[in-house]
Amino acid sequence: MPDPVCVRCRGALHTPEVVGEWTCDAHGVVEPLHPALPAEAYHLSDVASSAAVPVWLPWPVPLGWTVSGVRRTTGTGPSRAVAVGLLGPGVTARQAELVIVAEEPGVGLGASYAGIGTTDPGPEVASLPSDTKVTADGRPTALWSLPVSDRAAYVGEASGLWLWVVAWPVTEWMVVHDDLRLVDVRAPENRLHLAELPVGPLSPRLAG
Numbered sequence: 464m465p466d467p468v469c470v471r472c473r474g475a476l477h478t479p480e481v482v483g484e485w486t487c488d489a490h491g492v493v494e495p496l497h498p499a500l501p502a503e504a505y506h507l508s509d510v511a512s513s514a515a516v517p518v519w520l521p522w523p524v525p526l527g528w529t530v531s532g533v534r535r536t537t538g539t540g541p542s543r544a545v546a547v548g549l550l551g552p553g554v555t556a557r558q559a560e561l562v563i564v565a566e567e568p569g570v571g572l573g574a575s576y577a578g579i580g581t582t583d584p585g586p587e588v589a590s591l592p593s594d595t596k597v598t599a600d601g602r603p604t605a606l607w608s609l610p611v612s613d614r615a616a617y618v619g620e621a622s623g624l625w626l627w628v629v630a631w632p633v634t635e636w637m638v639v640h641d642d643l644r645l646v647d648v649r650a651p652e653n654r655l656h657l658a659e660l661p662v663g664p665l666s667p668r669l670a671g
């Protein structure tokens with residue numbers, strides 16, 4: 464198993480001298496990020512069993528899309544950030560990619576996929592009207608668009624945690640809308656969907 468990397472910059476980490484304290488030269492103590500795993504049911508199930516945050520899966524999976532990987536941070540306790548990747552036919556691009564992240568504030572996995580330099584969205588986000596919404600665990604969840612140019616990045620809050628949804632290329636922003644229904648794989652009734660998942664090759668953005 465390759466060594467975990469910095470959740471914020473993907474740089475190398477120093478092995479903890481204090482238990483659980485992985486450090487990055489640029490970012491100090493960070494959550495260690497493990498390599499992306501293929502979206503096989505047993506990987507998703509395993510990640511769901513050890514996550515402190517939802518493992519969001521669009522269900523139903525949008526037509527023509529495949530689930531293409533799962534990635535988590537794990538230090539000494541349960542995962543504080545989990546990302547699920549999907550690949551699908553774009554409306555404008557031949558291939559579109561989607562990464563959905565659930566995380567505790569201060570971790571920075573979602574921000575790293577969104578391409579912003581902080582761990583969390585700035586307070587200015589919530590002072591503006593939301594740009595779109597998705598349905599998370601049956602609840603309409605407002606999302607705010609982030610000012611990045613090469614991808615479409617959105618963030619909102621679901622169950623007291625950040626929900627990030629990032630799409631590539633930027634012209635595929637329309638995949639994020641209120642018919643995108645996210646279910647948490649941790650719930651036993653949602654585990655049943657894993658047997659029916661369309662599984663695709665590992666998503667390069669998720670793995671990067």
Ligand SMILES: [Zn+2]
Pocket residue numbers: 469470471472473474487488489490493
């Ligand atoms: Zn770093």
